[in-house]
Amino acid sequence: MSEMKWPYPAKVSQVNRMEADVIVLGGGIAGCMAAINAAKRGQSVILVEKGATKRSGAGGSGCDHWESAATNPCSGVSPEDLVQAMLDDNDGYNNGISHYIECREGWDHLQDIEKMGGKIRDTEDEFKGAAFRDEKTKLMFAYDYKNKFTIRIWGTTFKPAMEKECRRLGVKIVDRVMVTSLLTEGGKNGAKCVGATGVHTRTGEFYVFSSKAAIITMSRPARVWLFSAAYPGLCEFRPMCTIGDGHAMGWRAGAEFNMMEKSVRAEFSSAGRSFPPYSAGNNHNTWYPASLIDAEGKEIPYADRDGNILTDVEQRFQPAKGQHYFLKGGNIEQAKYAYDGPETLPYDKLKEMGYKLPFYADLSNMPELERKVIWGMMVGQEGKTNVPVYKNFTEAGFDPTKDVLQCYGVGWTSAEFLPQERQLFGMPGGFMNDWDLMTNIPGLFVAGDSLFSSNCFGHAASTGAYAGRKAAAYAAKQEGFIAPCETQVANEMERVYAPLGGDPVNGVSWKELNEAIAKAMQNYCGEQKRDELLLSGVDLLNRYEKEIVPRTYAANPHELMRLLEVFDILTVAQIILQACLARHQTCPKLEFYRTDDDGKAMAPFICIHNDGEKVVAREVPLDYAGDIRENYEKHNQDYMAEKTKEVQA
Amino acid sequence: MKEIKEFGFRQTPPATPLRFNAEKCIGCNRCMEVCMIDVMTPGEKGGHPVVSYPDECWYCGCCVMECPTGAISLHHPLMNQTRWVEKASLLKNRKEN
Structure with a gap:
């Protein structure tokens, strides 16, 4: 050099x-x-x-x-x-x-x-009829299918x-x-x-x-x-x-x-400790709400915020009984009870119930369009997964209808970090x-x-x-x-x-x-x-x-x-x-x-x-921002007028 | 084994993220120009760029997406390659237990 x-x-x-x-x-x-x-x-x-x-x-x-x-x-x-x-x-x-x-x-x-x-829309109708797709706008949603505020792009x-x-x-x-x-x-x-x-x-x-x-x-x-x-x-x-x-x-x-x-405490760092995000088995963000199975192929249950076991994949996208909407599901960010979404049971509980490591992400038993939207669209569009995961795994023969991807660590995590690794x-x-x-x-x-x-x-x-x-x-x-x-x-x-x-x-x-x-x-x-x-x-x-x-x-x-x-x-x-x-x-x-x-x-x-x-x-x-809506409108009259004009036009 | 008459030096790379297919590469340097980390520098005229800073690659794959001829492959270091199995092989374990 x-x-x-x-x-x-x-x-x-x-x-x-x-x-x-x-x-x-x-x-x-x-x-x-x-x-x-x-x-x-x-x-x-x-x-x-x-x-x-x-x-x-x-x-x-x-x-x-x-x-x-x-x-x-x-x-x-x-x-x-x-x-x-x-x-x-x-x-x-x-x-x-x-x-x-x-x-x-x-x-x-x-x-x-x-x-x-x-x-931003499924203009080719690739996902026509999917539960996450709005037929009129062709927008596709993630997480909460009832309230539709997270858009797949x-x-x-x-x-x-x-x-x-x-x-x-x-x-x-x-x-x-x-x-x-x-x-x-x-x-x-x-x-x-x-x-x-x-x-x-x-x-x-x-x-x-x-x-x-x-x-x-x-x-x-x-x-x-x-x-x-x-x-x-x-x-x-x-x-x-x-x-x-x-x-x-x-x-x-x-x-x-x-x-x-x-x-x-660190969640993602792949310089040796963890694996590249979304390249290993997991069920959060890009992969929400993939099924997880244990070392013997036994499916790990999802539960709502009250601990009720969800029997169908469809329920993983719905707020709990009496809940308007949920913020996130899939274990990564534990929200307060009011906003908590569906998650797999905690690892300690799973251990008690006899589930065995390692776990795997399993898309094979999911409805076809749910599988295709995770392994296809989402993994194909996320920042570090298009080439090193989606393209390379596909070329190496990974078949989401029959292969399952190993999780590292317990549950969805791909590593355990030390408290000082921040x-x-x-x-x-x-x-x-x-x-x-x-x-x-x-x-x-x-x-x-x-x-x-x-x-x-x-x-x-x-x-x-x-x-x-x-x-x-x-x-x-x-x-x-x-x-x-x-x-x-x-x-x-x-x-x-x-x-x-x-x-x-x-x-x-x-x-x-x-x-x-x-x-x-x-x-x-x-x-x-x-x-x-x-x-x-x-x-x-x-x-x-x-x-x-x-x-x-x-x-x-x-x-x-x-x-x-x-x-x-x-x-x-x-x-x-x-x-x-x-x-x-x-x-x-x-x-x-x-x-x-x-x-x-x-x-x-x-x-x-x-x-x-x-x-x-x-x-x-x-609360230094004050009344959020009132202050926003006070500061953005020009923008609001512009938008109204656009709508009228 | 090929005959070895003398030894040399090689910097010990912890990873070699990018491989170029010299037959497909047209030497356009688009991969180098799109890289946000700037890990590559120009190579010989008409040839592919040199990966001067392979350790700085963050494995986003933009160079692969940009390449007009599909001449680049990107691979994580060995330690980062994850494992998958056929689900049927796990179910077989269960029966044996």
Whole structure:
């Protein structure tokens, strides 16, 4: 390798300056929808993406279902009911604003994506007559067939269609540029956002973007506790390039964060411990509600929330007696009683009843269209299953009418993780937002997985579109561009390029630093928290920042990108430790446990930011969004009028 | 066994995610350009790209979906390959017990 020459020209220290009314930072689902919606409102838009917009982001390769489309024509649940359930299910520790946007507008944006070329209906009548299909609209639903608010989608078609739409609308797409920092007015912490900087991941060229409004649509953090130098691409559920760069640059600029103390015991990491999601036997999400059988072929019973055994497959899609709707079934996210869906019996009970490991997922006895929609459509459309699972297994002879797929671990799980092996999963922390999805930094908007308590594809698309139109309205009101602070630009250039001048023989690689951070976080920020442990973690990470970061080395712009990502992971780890230090009581809904709980009443949201010198924390009421519907309507009269006009037309 | 006269070095790859069929590949580099992780770099003119960073692959399969000639196969590392059996073989176990 060392003999090989880098195939791209070296443009280190060359500066490319670009300007647009709105810059969108991150070209995934949220970023594309933000760019499209800002451009539609007449603003010039630049979309900056670290990879290639056509397929980049956590939803770029595919997705099989769109959650919470409460306003689709078949839905039996109102957006108000659904968001209330989401809030209640989490004791209020959830983002009422962003999830209401998802529930109320999701269906609008899904129809927009269809117009761009994304497939959302069974137009070929492949599933005609299926219980999950609405014959009139040809929409297909998952989970709760009575209330029909989760839509099955052909998600592999979405991202290329969105990229094409961006280009049609004149969005300037800048691929292969990693955004490294936000520019603020006068270079001041917490001041108005006036642009961003970036570095080309092939040539090393430096970019300075000037804007009137900026939208961060980057990922949630990852690789904070979990790392494998041998399989870095397989450490976490989402793509390895999506590690929370946005969180890190937001923190450095003075943005406020919420719920960053929340982390969950790892569920998905296939760097050795678990198997690739949906490639092993299971019965959740993509595979809901596959039958499971034991080692002797005996079928494992499903039960409703009251423990009543469900005798027919059809019952797995129905709410329990006296229940309006259920949120999810299939064991993965245990909802409260009010919203709990059908599940297989718990493993301990099954053991008592004589069921034997290993278990297998068995589609052979399911109604034909249920089998075909799981092994065919869903496994064929989900993000990491189309090629490595559906195509490869089919070519190797897997026949869902007679073969069964082994589960690993007990029940549906594909691994057992240790308590200190943690992830930001299950609606983790992120940027704090107001009703415009703006942060505390004027002109800085956020969407998708950058937001606190984000979850899925529909949430990313809906909040992206919403932030796009809010940023466009904000930009339209600005008088002109504010020139970037050149000292801030120069300092960032120095920071970004430093590792290229490091020691090629003894310099610390990105892998060594990432592994060290992950180990530190497992040691000092595991499941059980206490001040002494957290403070030791802070000390160690500060030492890494001061002593190790200056000793790192990157041989080329690609490795520089990987190293800058790990610097961002280091910043994220520091945010998490600070958020943990700011919460003094155990809070089960945040999966936050203190052995030195101070015994006082449990705090509501705790938001933290860095004011340039120190960390500032404040408490925010859990109901800060106010009356959800009323506030939404107050902030979206223009959009509502647009929609009414469309319907009339 | 083929005759070995001298030894060399090989970096020890924990996985080789992508294999190219040189006969089918037209050297268009579309796979390389679509990869969000940028694991590939250009190869010889007209040939397939070089997988310079195989460990960074996240196995999404976008390169395979993008390839116009079906020249790429993608496979998870050995440890990640799951097992399936014919259901009938399990039922047979039950009878024997």
